[in-house]
Amino acid sequence: MRCKKIEKWVSDEIDGSLSRKKQRILAGHLANCASCRGYKQRLERLQGEAKNLPLPALAPGYWQESIAKLKANLEKAKPAEQKEFKFRPRQAPAFFPGRRWAWAGAASLLAVAAGLYFILFQARVPLETFPVAFADQVNSLYEKIGDNSDLEEEFNSVLKASIREVAGESDGEVKHLLYGNSFFIESLSDEEVQLLDAEISKVLNLKI
């Protein structure tokens, strides 16, 4: 074991940071090495003397005065919470000149997308293309009928009767102009829809 390494271990041992294993090796070395024993003794004396170096004689009440002085200094100093909660505008990403513009742009895009959706997709739903009041009437009628086949039949028979009355056509000729045909429904007048609604409501024992 080299004495230079042992000197480092002696220092660690004085500070209480030498492992047990190294302590055993150190003890074995010191038992056989007068030079290292002398070094250890000198360090121990050094340690003892250093720990006993005098501290300044402080006036009675020094610590209390020191705290009072600190409080006075703190009053002058910037309060901690101001630093903590100080508003700092965030840097916007480089590709946006400002966050407000980014939000405005996003909102515009959303509005355009919503508009396109209604134009391109919702328009394909036939009833949605009707004027609002008319569409409401037709929707109301369809809701009443629902999946009820009797009511569907009633719907068809009312329409056929109406057509026959106006045009004198046979059942066979108006067979394709029946319930569920959106193009046909769209061609109905408000009065015809109201009539259909009234007839269906009668069947359902409802009043318009």
Added chain:
Amino acid sequence: MQTLADDKLIDLAKSGRIEAYAELARRVQEKIYHTIFGMTRNHEDADDLTQETFISAYKALGSFKQRSSFYTWVYRIAVNLTLNFLKRKGREKGREGFEDNTSVYDRVEYAAMSPEGDSLKKEFKEMLEEAIESLPLAYKAAFNLVVFQGMSHGRAAEVLGCAENTVSWRMHKARKMLQDRLRPHL
């Protein structure tokens, strides 16, 4: 305030309660003062730097994440401020300075501080203080924390912001320098 735990005091201090912060400072001020004094060996400097330490810590309290204890954090501020102060003052003499026996060290008034008037002992203590004063700053800081403040290498490393093994080596080298210088008197 005196009965509150440190964490609670820190929260109050963060919200601007000076009384809470003063209580925290009161709890640690002696150790901080002695740490600084151990490095400057001058009461006036230690007094000023202690105040500066607590004011700096107060201003930075909002950024204190409490990953370490308040005391470790303040110790670190104190040591850094003191090292900067000593550098500014040009007191660091480094290894060359260590070999230079002329010291600008402000001597402690032993007559007022030490009850024993033994001149030999007094002389040795003065030499020891000079020798410690002449240590390079990094070694002096480690020596101060470990020997005077009784910190473990791990705790000192935390305060100094370095590895535990670095503290271990600094302590070894500091002792070696002191031993070499004071050997005729040891």
